[in-house]
Amino acid sequence: GDSVTQMEGPVTLSEEACLTINCTYTATGYPSLFWYVQYPGEGLQLLLKATKADDKGSNKGFEATYRKETTSFHLEKGSVQVSDSAVYFCALSNTGGFKTIFGAGTRLFVKA
Amino acid sequence: NAGVTQTPKFQVLKTGQSMTLQCAQDMNHEYMSWYRQDPGMGLRLIHYSVGAGITDQGEVPNGYNVSRSTTEDFPLRLLSAAPSQTSVYFCASSYGQGRGPDTQYFGPGTRLTVL
Numbered sequence: 704g705d706s707v708t709q710m711e712g713p714v715t716l717s718e719e720a721c722l723t724i725n726c727t728y729t730a731t732g733y734p735s736l737f738w739y740v741q742y743p744g745e746g747l748q749l750l751l752k753a754t755k756a757d758d759k760g761s762n763k764g765f766e767a768t769y770r771k772e773t774t775s776f777h778l779e780k781g782s783v784q785v786s787d788s789a790v791y792f793c794a795l796s797n798t799g800g801f802k803t804i805f806g807a808g809t810r811l812f813v814k815a
Numbered sequence: 816n817a818g819v820t821q822t823p824k825f826q827v828l829k830t831g832q833s834m835t836l837q838c839a840q841d842m843n844h845e846y847m848s849w850y851r852q853d854p855g856m857g858l859r860l861i862h863y864s865v866g867a868g869i870t871d872q873g874e875v876p877n878g879y880n881v882s883r884s885t886t887e888d889f890p891l892r893l894l895s896a897a898p899s900q901t902s903v904y905f906c907a908s909s910y911g912q913g914r915g916p917d918t919q920y921f922g923p924g925t926r927l928t929v930l
Contacts, residue, residue: 737918746819746905746921747858792858800915801846801865802873807857 705730709806724778726793734797736776821922838906847889851902
């Protein structure tokens with residue numbers, strides 16, 4: 704069945720460092736791919752998404768490119784801020800499916 | 816739009832008690848889901864619905880019931896609470912668009928403790 708694997712955390716960075724959180728997926732067909740973010744004490748919210756191969760999703764300085772050849776959707780940001788400290792979830796949704804498949808989440812700590 | 820609302824925000828139960836967690840959305844979404852999130856961060860799907868009158872089990876359905884009598888509401892019932900059900904519960908909704916669930920909109924969560 705469909706699945707999502709993302710790098711284990713926690714990831715600890717200093718402010719202004721570069722961020723990459725790896726995400727790979729297994730799915731038949733052409734799924735939609737998502738990154739969600741969860742700030743402390745809150746529910747998840749959409750960060751960005753891509754619906755077809757080679758699409759790039761972007762929001763708040765974060766980017767991810769849908770790579771079908773490597774089945775990946777890595778999250779990147781060039782310069783992180785303390786306010787980016789959160790848990791990040793990679794997810795997919797597939798045609799004909801009824802469920803969103805979430806990765807296990809990666810906790811990011813950014814130090815001032 | 817209020818989005819997805821959940822009540823209560825916090826609840827403490829004794830083992831064996833029953834209760835209902837409420838979830839409502841005002842976006843006319845077809846899909847609604849219940850997840851639990853335990854320390855260690857991952858989400859586990861309890862039950863989901865693809866429209867009024869249609870529900871199905873997720874990964875961890877035991878001990879929980881759901882119903883979907885209207886598009887807006889999707890309550891989660893704990894039949895006989897157990898300490899293993901101590902968790903944070905999130906409700907989510909989305910459009911389907913014929914391609915599977917689109918962007919999920921999450922409620923703020925209910926933090927449940929079972930003593």
